[in-house]
Amino acid sequence: MQDAVALNPAEQPPSNRLRNRFRAAFTQENVATMAVALVIAVAVILPLIALVISSFLVLDDQGWDTTWGFDNYVTLFTDRVIPKAFLNTLLISSGSTVVATVLGVALAWINARTNCPGRDYLEPYNLIPFFLSPFVGAIAWHNLAAPQTGLLNIWARDYLGIEGHLLNVDTLWGVVWVTGIFFTPLVYLFVVGSLRRMDPSLEDSARTTGAGLFRTTMTVTLPLVMPGILSGAIIVFVTSAGEFGVPFKLSAPYGWETLTTQIFSKAVGDDANHYLGATMSMALGVITVFLIWIQQRYIAPRSFTTVTGKGFRPNVLDLGGWKWVAFGFNISYIMIAVVLPILCLIIVSLHPVWTAKIEFSQMSFINYEKTLFFWQPNSIKAATNGIFNSFILAFIGASLAMVLAIVISYMIHRTKNFGARLLDFLSVVPIGFPGIVLAMGVLVTYIQTPIYATLWILLLGYVTRFFPYGQRNVSSIMLAISEELDQSSRMAGASWFTTLRRITIPLLKPGIFAGWVLMFIIFMRELSISIILYTTGTETLSVGVYYLSNFENEPLTAALSMAQTVVLLACVYLFRKVAGKEALTA
Amino acid sequence: MDHQNPNSDANYLEVSNLIKWFGDDRAVDNVSFSIPKGHFLTLLGPSGCGKTTTLMSIAGLHSIDSGTIRVGDTIYTSPNQGIFLAPEKRDIGMVFQSYAIWPHMSVAQNVAYPLEIQKLPQDEIDDRVADVLALVGLTDMADKMATQLSGGQQQRASLARAIVGQPKLLLFDEPLSNLDLKLREQMRVELKRIQNDVGITSIYVTHDQAEALVMSDDIIVMSKGKIEQMGGPLEIYSTPVNRYVSNFIGVANLLEGKVAETGSDGSGQIEVDVPGDPIKIGCRFADNFSAGDEVVLSVRPENIHPLREKNGEDVLEGTITSATFLGNYVDCRVDWRGFEWKVISHPRMMLKEGESIYLKFDTSQILAVKP
Numbered sequence: 001m002q003d004a005v006a007l008n009p010a011e012q013p014p015s016n017r018l019r020n021r022f023r024a025a026f027t028q029e030n031v032a033t034m035a036v037a038l039v040i041a042v043a044v045i046l047p048l049i050a051l052v053i054s055s056f057l058v059l060d061d062q063g064w065d066t067t068w069g070f071d072n073y074v075t076l077f078t079d080r081v082i083p084k085a086f087l088n089t090l091l092i093s094s095g096s097t098v099v100a101t102v103l104g105v106a107l108a109w110i111n112a113r114t115n116c117p118g119r120d121y122l123e124p125y126n127l128i129p130f131f132l133s134p135f136v137g138a139i140a141w142h143n144l145a146a147p148q149t150g151l152l153n154i155w156a157r158d159y160l161g162i163e164g165h166l167l168n169v170d171t172l173w174g175v176v177w178v179t180g181i182f183f184t185p186l187v188y189l190f191v192v193g194s195l196r197r198m199d200p201s202l203e204d205s206a207r208t209t210g211a212g213l214f215r216t217t218m219t220v221t222l223p224l225v226m227p228g229i230l231s232g233a234i235i236v237f238v239t240s241a242g243e244f245g246v247p248f249k250l251s252a253p254y255g256w257e258t259l260t261t262q263i264f265s266k267a268v269g270d271d272a273n274h275y276l277g278a279t280m281s282m283a284l285g286v287i288t289v290f291l292i293w294i295q296q297r298y299i300a301p302r303s304f305t306t307v308t309g310k311g312f313r314p315n316v317l318d319l320g321g322w323k324w325v326a327f328g329f330n331i332s333y334i335m336i337a338v339v340l341p342i343l344c345l346i347i348v349s350l351h352p353v354w355t356a357k358i359e360f361s362q363m364s365f366i367n368y369e370k371t372l373f374f375w376q377p378n379s380i381k382a383a384t385n386g387i388f389n390s391f392i393l394a395f396i397g398a399s400l401a402m403v404l405a406i407v408i409s410y411m412i413h414r415t416k417n418f419g420a421r422l423l424d425f426l427s428v429v430p431i432g433f434p435g436i437v438l439a440m441g442v443l444v445t446y447i448q449t450p451i452y453a454t455l456w457i458l459l460l461g462y463v464t465r466f467f468p469y470g471q472r473n474v475s476s477i478m479l480a481i482s483e484e485l486d487q488s489s490r491m492a493g494a495s496w497f498t499t500l501r502r503i504t505i506p507l508l509k510p511g512i513f514a515g516w517v518l519m520f521i522i523f524m525r526e527l528s529i530s531i532i533l534y535t536t537g538t539e540t541l542s543v544g545v546y547y548l549s550n551f552e553n554e555p556l557t558a559a560l561s562m563a564q565t566v567v568l569l570a571c572v573y574l575f576r577k578v579a580g581k582e583a584l585t586a
Numbered sequence: 587m588d589h590q591n592p593n594s595d596a597n598y599l600e601v602s603n604l605i606k607w608f609g610d611d612r613a614v615d616n617v618s619f620s621i622p623k624g625h626f627l628t629l630l631g632p633s634g635c636g637k638t639t640t641l642m643s644i645a646g647l648h649s650i651d652s653g654t655i656r657v658g659d660t661i662y663t664s665p666n667q668g669i670f671l672a673p674e675k676r677d678i679g680m681v682f683q684s685y686a687i688w689p690h691m692s693v694a695q696n697v698a699y700p701l702e703i704q705k706l707p708q709d710e711i712d713d714r715v716a717d718v719l720a721l722v723g724l725t726d727m728a729d730k731m732a733t734q735l736s737g738g739q740q741q742r743a744s745l746a747r748a749i750v751g752q753p754k755l756l757l758f759d760e761p762l763s764n765l766d767l768k769l770r771e772q773m774r775v776e777l778k779r780i781q782n783d784v785g786i787t788s789i790y791v792t793h794d795q796a797e798a799l800v801m802s803d804d805i806i807v808m809s810k811g812k813i814e815q816m817g818g819p820l821e822i823y824s825t826p827v828n829r830y831v832s833n834f835i836g837v838a839n840l841l842e843g844k845v846a847e848t849g850s851d852g853s854g855q856i857e858v859d860v861p862g863d864p865i866k867i868g869c870r871f872a873d874n875f876s877a878g879d880e881v882v883l884s885v886r887p888e889n890i891h892p893l894r895e896k897n898g899e900d901v902l903e904g905t906i907t908s909a910t911f912l913g914n915y916v917d918c919r920v921d922w923r924g925f926e927w928k929v930i931s932h933p934r935m936m937l938k939e940g941e942s943i944y945l946k947f948d949t950s951q952i953l954a955v956k957p
Contacts, residue, residue: 027672482684482686484682484683484684484686485686485688487645487647487673487680487682487686488680488682488686488688488744488747489688489699490646490647490672490673490674491645491647491673491674491676491678491679491680491748491757492674492679492699492700492703492747492751493674493675493677493700493703493704493751494674494699494703495672495674496672496674498703502699503688506690507688507689507690
């Protein structure tokens with residue numbers, strides 16, 4: 001054995017001992033942990049520090065020089081727009097939380113606890129909005145229910161004889177509506193798993209005491225899954241507060257600014273002021289971090305207590321005739337959140353000129369040619385660049401994020417040193433910060449480095465913000481795999497790295513691939529980081545949609561939106577293939 | 587520590603002054619032992635006694651806080667010298683409690699893995715895998731996926747994987763605890779046979795005293811991170827050093843008392859702590875006791891003879907409080923001055939509850955141990 005060491009410790013020179021100790025500390029494992037922990041720490045912490053520092057820098061009137069001070073924080077309260085934007089954000093978040101929670105809990109209950117017809121077929125469709133872009137949803141709903149040009153309003157005028165309009169989504173309530181229906185699956189996912197695994201005898205015993213179906217559901221079933229409901233509600237609140245695309249499309253143009261649209265205009269708008277943008281990001285970040293901290297610290301740990309290990313008994317409530325009501329309710333949700341918006345986008349995208357009137361004779365694919373056929377001279381560069389860039393970013397980003405996810409999960413669950421605890425902490429932090437806030441931090445950190453105005457800065461933003469989701473995917477599987485499987489490989493003579501390559505990763509493969517597809521989906525539709533960090537040439541798919549919506553027309557916007565939606569739906573199909581039915585809900 | 591002749595086979599594996607902290611607890615508290623090459627050592631004790639931690643320290647799957655672990659002429663771990671050999675460089679085979687058979691590989695691939703790591707030529711790998719699978723009786727299962735095996739077969743596959751590389755040391759972490767009783771008894775014998783065949787120095791961790799007695803050359807009884815006693819199975823069973831060991835191994839009647847007289851030949855008289863007239867019982871001493879020392883008398887049930895008639899003076903008279911028929915013997919509880927003796931009797935004696943009985947002792951089999 002080459003590593004045999006001279007035996008008598010007294011005879012060893014001190015330098016030798018030091019060298020030994022040094023060698024003992026620098027195992028493959030320790031070096032890798034510390035290296036990854038350092039990279040993550042820099043990636044996560046640096047933008048946040050930069051954000052804090054920038055928020056105390058005050059830009060003078062000429063926009064040339066800065067001084068230190070609290071003026072930016074004062075501005076948050078004295079500005080003409082910002083306090084209202086703040087209030088609007090709160091209203092939107094609260095409203096969409098109510099909508100998503102009511103819909104999500106109801107749908108989860110119907111799917112997990114009742115004999116609603118066809119529920120096995122409904123579930124995947126209930127989850128589709130989770131994978132699509134809410135920004136595209138807003139575009140679709142704008143075309144469905146804008147007061148003058150919305151298809152639904154036109155039909156209402158034509159067929160129901162209504163004056164004016166039936167619906168108006170170009171308002172705060174429209175934002176609440178679209179974010180609410182698009183984030184419904186978040187609540188659904190938090191609730192449906194524990195509902196499904198809940199011990200049915202808990203409900204049965206309530207029924208035997210004479211409590212009716214309604215009373216049992218309200219007093220036993222829902223309280224038991226309350227931690228899941230609360231977790232889902234908090235996540236929806238935080239995600240809505242950080243949502244940029246929907247208020248940007250539906251409310252900002254009509255006078256209702258939000259924090260995110262204000263941060264955006266401070267980052268890239270005519271009145272750009274990165275320091276004020278950083279301050280607003282701080283304000284938004286503090287709120288979301290606090291809520292996520294509550295959720296992670298106090299609510300998430302409780303959600304396991306309602307679940308018993310057994311109880312996979314397919315025992316569901318018989319709703320009688322009401323089951324058709326439940327079925328109708330679920331179908332309505334799918335129509336409103338998936339089918340109607342997509343149909344509307346298809347219709348609009350096929351018209352070279354959209355006059356809010358369906359004209360079959362005019363239909364053509366010209367909008368798709370302009371947005372997709374990059375080789376044609378009349379193609380729009382922002383759109384075609386976006387497609388290229390998004391595929392590159394999604395592919396590299398998902399791969400990079402999953403490599404990090406694997407290494408971090410391994411560190412957290414298999415090694416117990418300091419780096420591991422640091423990593424555990426660092427991989428929760430990004431979840432607390434909306435993409436636009438983190439992007440603001442990345443922007444002020446790297447604006448004077450060569451990576452600014454390249455795809456690299458987008459990649460950095462994407463991976464920093466979203467690697468925790470991949471890490472969770474891998475961690476949940478790693479927890480289910482006995483540590484002894486790794487240890488026995490070490491005992492068989494394999495190094496740490498060989499063990500990772502030949503044992504750990506092959507065992508994690510399904511989780512890794514599912515996580516990869518999930519990352520790919522998230523990156524394909526990413527808007528709020530991209531919108532802050534892109535420049536001409538580094539547009540992404542969603543930025544392309546933004547560009548078309550802002551500077552071109554609705555049919556072109558609809559065409560690129562459809563292209564993105566088709567890619568995302570294909571990914572969803574792939575995700576379900578590889579991850580299996582229970583991947584998200586378990 | 588003996589560094590005079592570290593290469594000698596007599597102390598092939600040496601663990602000295604091993605200390606491992608878990609938070610504020612000393613999981614292993616200054617443990618030292620050594621065993622000769624080829625021996626089968628069992629670390630025996632209840633859960634939390636430090637036996638698994640000791641094993642993991644030898645394997646290198648735990649770091650230790652102080653002490654030295656040496657095998658042959660290689661120091662595996664010695665924090666004081668800054669030595670920590672990575673687990674994969676220790677040349678150890680290990681059988682885990684969960685078997686840890688990799689589910690994404692076939693049985694043959696599992697077993698071939700250590701040889702592939704050693705980068706042996708493929709035909710040699712094939713030969714050695716075939717040999718070792720034959721040794722454990724899994725030849726027919728070579729191409730099955732690991733998940734298709736039964737518990738006992740996974741156990742054999744795990745053993746095959748551990749021994750195929752002919753390691754310096756073989757470690758077992760409660761490998762039989764997940765098997766049912768019948769299979770466990772069969773596997774004990776099988777494991778011992780295979781270990782004998784390959785002759786690899788082995789350390790076996792278990793909480794099952796029967797397993798320890800059947801398989802081991804040496805047994806170390808541990809409690810609360812410390813070694814209580816080390817010795818051969820017979821020695822541990824017949825001359826436990828203290829109350830803990832005699833209670834943990836087999837069944838013992840434990841009677842508290844004080845040393846009244848000491849003889850010259852390691853024997854003496856104990857005045858036992860029971861109500862009524864003072865009474866002295868003659869016994870062997872497990873240690874150098876002197877008059878007045880607090881001791882515990884340890885008497886195995888099989889060394890007590892229940893008699894219907896009084897036969898000589900050295901008998902105790904008691905009343906049977908329960909007699910439970912267990913097939914090959916009757917388990918009796920006998921009340922004597924408030925002390926309950928555990929006694930076994932032949933079924934043909936037909937002892938009944940409520941009967942008076944005389945208990946006769948073989949004084950050479952009564953042992954005074956430390957409390």
